[in-house]
Amino acid sequence: MCTSCCGCCSALRPRYKRLVDNIFPVNPQDGLVKNNMEKLTFYSLSSPEKLDRIGEYLFQRASRDIYRRRNGFVVIAMEAMDQLLVACHAQTLNLFVESFLKMVQKLLESTDPQLQILATQSFVRFANIEEDTPSYHRRYDFFVSKFSSMCHSNHNEPELRDKIRVAGIKGLQGVVRKTVCDDLVENIWEAVHMDKIVPSLLYNMQNSRYHVKEADTPEPPQEEHADPPTLAETCMRELVGRASFGHIRCVLRPVLRHLDLHELWVPNQFALHTFRIIMFSIQAQYSYTVIETLMSHLDDNSKSNPKIRTSIADVLSKIISIAAGESVGPSVLEIINSLLSHLRLSVTREDPSDEPQAQRAEKLYQEALINALGEFANHLPDYQKIEIMMFIMSKVPYPALDHLRGFNGPGDVLLQNILLKSLLKVGTKYQTIHFNTTFPMSFLEPLLRMSLAADPDMRLLVQKILHTLIDRHHNLEKLLKPTVNIGDLELVLEKSSRPDIIFIRKHGPEIYRSLYESLEQANNTVENIEAVYTTLALLCVELSSEETVMEMLRLVVSIQDTALTNGSLSAAQKYNLHAVVVSLLVLIPNVVPITPLMEYAEKVIEARRNAGANHLLPELLVHYDPDVCLSPSQLGPDVLVDQVAVTESLKGAGFDVSRLQQVTPYGAGGPPGVNVGHRHSWVETGMRTSVADLNSFQVEVDSVSSSPGVQKKHPEEELTFESMKKLLSEPPESAKEAEEERRLQLSETFRTADFHDLVDRTHANNDILQNKLNEIFSKLSTGLSDGIRPPATPTPGTKQDNDPLHSNNPPTYEVLFPELFVY
Amino acid sequence: MEDYKFLFKVVLVGNAGVGKTCLVRRFTQGLFPPGQGATIGVDFMIKTVEIDNEKIKLQIWDTAGQERFRSITQSYYRSAHALILVYDISCQPTFDCLPDWLREIEEYASSKVLRVLVGNKIDREDREIPAHVGEDFAQRHSMYYLETSAKEAENVERLFMEIAAELMEQARSKELPRYDSNSPTINGRTTVIGDGGCCSRMS
């Protein structure tokens, strides 16, 4: 034994060997002989050329000691090597490192856990040293393999098992640190390594306390002794954080594989936790890649159990917002489009003959996707939300008008439904400021068209979309149901802004007409009627002005007309409409104070109450007792809203009612119901109104508004009203101004937003993306059942001729989103 | 000591419970472990053997049979020099799974990997797979075949020794023209040619 034969023979040995021998004590438990170690260190520093031989010799001694199971000496040898490694200068380390690593490997190969742990510590120490010239031929295969294996230790003593696992994780962390910075060293991102490292980390993270549902698990006393899950998570963050663009997928692929194989999608807490970690550690500009990868995983799982898909989509919805801030330009649309494609796929997959349970599961999946859509939109700037809404709208297969119903397959209805739900979701995340920004023509028009869909659920959805977009002052909850007790509602009112008034003057007639027609639908449920009421009430509240009062009252009278004369509505539906009429009649003068009108409204309510006509008052019921409920004609004229009385009330309040009288098709004062022909002509006029007719409408509205008849009754409003009047008399300029303002706003957003760095990239990708989108879109429109498309030869008189989205014009998105393609 | 001429990586695969871990323990530690838990992920053992006075170091990677660890275990196939596919001769399902395992090997391992089929637990009375069935299967898929008992230490030593010998022969014939080419691992001991050379074949 060397330690005992340091007498005569040692003199013949080379000096470095003697120095090495001397650091070992006689009894291993005495530990490294400190002053001799200092001598060895000093010698190594002064004769660096001997360093590699010292290393080799130490290694040989340790190998022999391992073989003889004299672990105490092995530990000392390792310690000596550690010290030399730290003490010696970087440029001389190269060869020594080879021996050092051989030593580490030797210890790792031993079956003794203590030696393995010791070796890992040494390796980590080495990993933290910066080498001047890393050895490019050095391979880390063994270390990755062995450390990964240690991460899965199954030692029967739990404490020791955790120690081995911790060592494994730290070892992997060391390898990553050592290799990640330098491309010439081992490429740690290769699948052969990542497929070991990533599952090893995840396997340990899986056991974290975050995911086990133990309600009252106390927090660990301290973080110093990090447990395997915590440490694995730290390592994971570091790994993801160091991944450059080309490497993200190398990490994500094994992550997804692991989650699949370990069946960690349902329930998805761990999957979610993992992806949160990834999203928070990834270099922000790449976060989009994660979304993309997760989406394509959804593709890969298109045949999987809907529960799995739902879980994946749910994870997507919960991390997508993190990426939203980083997504710009085409990538936004790509994400949206991908989500819509998944929705579409899910809809086409739905089979009515499926088990109800399977259908429910598929529905949950769709909801998860819609949530993802909403979450994504939620974190985008408002101008992009509008674009997304328009985009979704452009994907909605058009319901044909009622007489085209036959061309709508059930799949279309489902798709419409799903898309409108998505639209609603995005809409709820959007906060309207100006109506003209929220409702560009290309959005408003199809939306209104959809509001007349044959399917009552669809119409309801459209109304809900309108609600969320119109309601700026959180009055929605208060106006969900018709009521005549407006005072109780405590509505929040604000004077309309200039652009709003321009908006409603321009589009009011068309909106009102759609709402009016919507109330005429024979298959309306109470909910449908209530929803239209809510839309009208919100419009009234949001756009309150003397100007809107006229138009609104005209509509109220028309609705009553329908309630009296329409042959296709049920008695209950007609009673519902009467209740809506009186609720609006009382709401209007509450919003725009017109005392005589308010008094008149109260009178009508009173009359209905006195006549026992509760069925003509809210709330709206599905069934009315036919024995008790008399029709209005049986109840006498007092229970009805009388056009003449309304006109008189307005006159009394100082309004110029010429408009109401002129334009209204209802003969002044004539008994309701007589003017059926007129009514129809009014409706038809409205029907013909479309984009092309807007100008004429404009002219009509202008001429009315500029007529100088309106007088002020309320002096406190004078200023506002005066200025308003002025504005109203100059509509074309103001409209232009508003448009200009919007443009400026938009370009401002583009200028100030911080994505200059991305401009180049976007630019480069632009053409490819456009082509890709084109491709997807054409698939969207042709892939679906042929029934989705309107007939090739349009029936005369349908709206199809005006439909800009189904013509042979440039792809929809180019028209809709020129802003997105500016660079 | 640390001097060895050849380093070979051997990976064991097969259904959980067929006795992979027992085979490795028997070979590396000379014991039949009582009731150890199922392997998770991958286990590692090392053994240096001597053939024709040449030291050969065997790195043995013992994989978990369960499906859920498949992603990590597969990543070990690629660098394997030899793959030992184990089934339990007293358990038909473990034999029926062999085609699946072969598909995996086909996909993830090197095409040149030495493949050995092992029917383990021959000490058991309740054999379900006759030896010739296993042998047929091996022949059809051009694998070597051996029946073992980790419990009774039957053929275990032989299994690994013959693998080592075969790999050494392969290495010699392949490496002959090249001296100390690329070193595959950190230990830097390449499979250099040796003098003297005899090759024992698998039975």
Ligand SMILES: Nc1nc2c(ncn2[C@@H]2O[C@H](COP(=O)(O)OP(=O)(O)O)[C@@H](O)[C@H]2O)c(=O)[nH]1
């Ligand atoms: N009778 C018998 N039992 C064995 C033999 N080899 C392993 N076993 C038993 O089979 C079970 C599984 O062994 P194990 O090595 O853990 O299988 P692995 O999952 O393939 O690693 C254990 O209960 C062992 O005791 C054998 O050769 N004969």
Ligand SMILES: [Mg+2]
């Ligand atoms: Mg095992």
